Amino acid sequence: MNIKQIAEKAGVSVATVSRVLNHPESVAVKTREKIQKIIDEEEYTPNWFAQGLNFNKTKTIGLVIPHTLNSTYMEIANGVEEVARQKGYITFMCNMEGNPELEKEYIDQLVNRKVDGIILLYSLGLDDEYTEWIDELDMPVVTIGESKIKADWDSVKVDNRAAMAEITSYMLECGHRRIGVLRGTDPEAETMYMLQGFRNVMKASGIRVEEKMIFDVGDNIEGGYIGMKKMIGVLPKLPDAVITTGDEIAYGAMDAIKEMGYRIPEDIAITGFGNDRMSTLVEPKLTTVELPYRKMGIYGARVLFDHIEEKEQKKKHVTRSIKLQAKSRIRKSCGHEGRIGEMF
Amino acid sequence: MNIKQIAEKAGVSVATVSRVLNHPESVAVKTREKIQKIIDEEEYTPNWFAQGLNFNKTKTIGLVIPHTLNSTYMEIANGVEEVARQKGYITFMCNMEGNPELEKEYIDQLVNRKVDGIILLYSLGLDDEYTEWIDELDMPVVTIGESKIKADWDSVKVDNRAAMAEITSYMLECGHRRIGVLRGTDPEAETMYMLQGFRNVMKASGIRVEEKMIFDVGDNIEGGYIGMKKMIGVLPKLPDAVITTGDEIAYGAMDAIKEMGYRIPEDIAITGFGNDRMSTLVEPKLTTVELPYRKMGIYGARVLFDHIEEKEQKKKHVTRSIKLQAKSRIRKSCGHEGRIGEMF
DNA sequence: CTGAAAGCGCTAACAA
């Protein structure tokens, strides 16, 4: 059923039908009602492609995600979708599944399909030539999470440096001095800031950081397991504590520590990063940093829609950069006797 | 840059440009090369909407998912995407985030955007009127996982009944007799089959199933925790073992058991379902059932593309139903001394 | 092998 057939049924021209669809106020009440009734009866929906050919908007935004198996990203995605749905937009989710090659390809597709805006999650990095191309297109883009993109795009980030600094301070408070680091290498820029936070605190406390206690590992359970075994194997004596840049890394490390017969936190204390839902279920419960994922998504989407609206109203755009704060979750694994006790 | 401009640059008609895009063999080699060169230089891509208006295919499939935070669904989704990408298709992922209302809405959108086919993951159920409507549209659909849909659509399922029967047998082998069940209610049809498998084995072994040992709980960590506490509170004496319909439920239950001071598996043995990546990291490692998620996605996508091709070639379609087998993962939590030992 | 022209379904400027 197309607009012409509706028009015939109603005994009017296609233009009038089009009007009740797009500018109903400009149609006489009686005609409008008659047409609307037929539209409802026939369950007519305008052809999306024909509309796309005429309009310059699709009520769709694109969301590019590094991995879908990582619940971190999905929580952010959920925040984005929530806002988008409220605004009557549909979210086109693109999953790179760890393949950086796909990033540009997906963005190309999104541009091709004329999405109204794009959100990039922890982008693996787009070269300047590419970002300039996007800018020429005048496509609103916002990045969520750390990335190496140099373009002057809207962004939402978490203050990882501060978060890691805070948790490092706790470790020192607990009396740990020889602190190892298992650093996931996945989104590199991000762990770099974490490491800075760690170093800053150590330095401020006058403790020398031993470089050979910092290990780059895969950003997952296996990485943590392997890294921990390696660290214990290499060091002359056990570290007091190990700081990790991700909960999954911590899980793997804990498994390794237990397997080697050591106790947590008595022999080695440990911290995670992310406050994954499993972090209270491992033994002992994991001290970690809670990141405001959902909120990142919500803010990211809001910033994007602001940009989209500015564009529609031909106002000039000012870049927005939002930085959110994380929160430490002190649990048993760090050996801090004082402030323990959380169930979920 | 549009087709007309390309045509002008090349000094040919738009028809010829269109031909090198769609039927290159029908264009003289020299003309073709000249045009192709310009296309490449200008980085011209045909307008997606204009194409959609003419073609009846979009090289896009839709994938409707109940939750994105559940890694189960995402693994299936990954399988689907993998196949789709190989075929040169893009996957449009729609996340219902547990809101059944959204299912039809999303499918409407997908139909509207003329996707070439739709995959429904653990559909919450569509009424007959709706499924008939889809059938009239002649839209290829495949369902993955149990659902209450009555339509004669292609489907890929796991034999949950057999899987649960197998794991129940193991529990009996381990000497457990009084076995409780924590049954997640989320995708109801699915857990129903599991329960059947459980009952069948118990019956075959001549053990009476006590109905008051079967609890319906939320399909997540919290559900398992609450359900387990309730079960222990209600029963006159501890069950020998508890079977759950999901790993997350098991995690919560384990937490409750430990919290109440009981040992696993000595006091209460436990099993999960799903072989979640955390299942080897909880203490003790969880006996569970490994489901071929990725494979389900891959098969589902293949079946869909078969259907799409049949439709293109106007062959008549025969419904395909695939049933995959699961595999038990015996670990420490079930108290089976014999066959333990898996790391990852 | 190539071009002219009709048409896909819709919107919007222009007339009436």
Added chain:
DNA sequence: TTGTTAGCGCTTTCAG
């Protein structure tokens, strides 16, 4: 307030 009509960018028949 409504209708007529010219596009939007592309594909495809039909002639040549």
